[in-house]
Amino acid sequence: DVKVTQSSRYLVKRTGEKVFLECVQDMDHENMFWYRQDPGLGLRLIYFSYDVKMKEKGDIPEGYSVSREKKERFSLILESASTNQTSMYLCASSSMVGTGTTTNEKLFFGSGTQLSVL
C-alpha cells in the first residue's frame, strides 16, 4: 500500500514563528502536493511539485514556500506563521495513469497535520 507520512498530527505554534511541515511518500511517486482544508472552503491547493527541485504555485501560495530536495520528501514552510494559517494541512502524492489524451491522477493523502497558530 502507498504510504504518505506527515511528521506531526497536531502542531501548535506562535505568530511569527517559522514552521516546517514534512511529508514523505514511499511509492516513488513523482507528483506531490500540499493542500489545506478549512470548513466550508474545502481542499485548496497551496503548492505542488512534479519533480525534484521543481515547484509550482497552487491557488493559495501566499505566505508559504516549499522544498523538494529528494523525490520522496516534500516540505511546506510557513515563513512567518499567522493566525489565519490555522488549518488542517494535507500532503498528497500521486501516480499518473495515461489513457490516450486523458490522464487520471489518483491522489493518496497523508493523515494530515492540524496546525494551530496562536
Place this chain on the structure above:
Amino acid sequence: QKEVEQNSGPLSVPEGAIASLNCTYSDRGSQSFFWYRQYSGKSPELIMFIYSNGDKEDGRFTAQLNKASQYVSLLIRDSQPSDSATYLCAVMQLADKLIFGTGTRLQVFP
C-alpha cells in the same frame, strides 16, 4: 461561480436506501472526475474515478458523468451506516490541476 460545486448537506438516508450525491463543475475542458470519501478526522481516500460520459460501476458505487450538462454524480446502493462520511468531488482541469468541491456530508441512519 465556484469551479466545483456540491451541496454541503447533510444528506440523510435510511439504511438500505440509495444515496445520490451530486456535483457540478464550471470548466468545460475538464478531463477526469473523482470521488473521495473522508471520514471525520481522517484524510480523503479515493473511491471512484470516471472520465467518459455514462455510468461506471464498482460494487455498491456508481459514478455518472454528463459532460454536456457539466454534471457528475455518485450513487451508493444499499447504503450502510459505515458509508456516513463527507464525499468530495474533484475535477481535473486541462492544466493537470485537480480542483475539489467542498464536500457533501452523508448520514445513513439505521
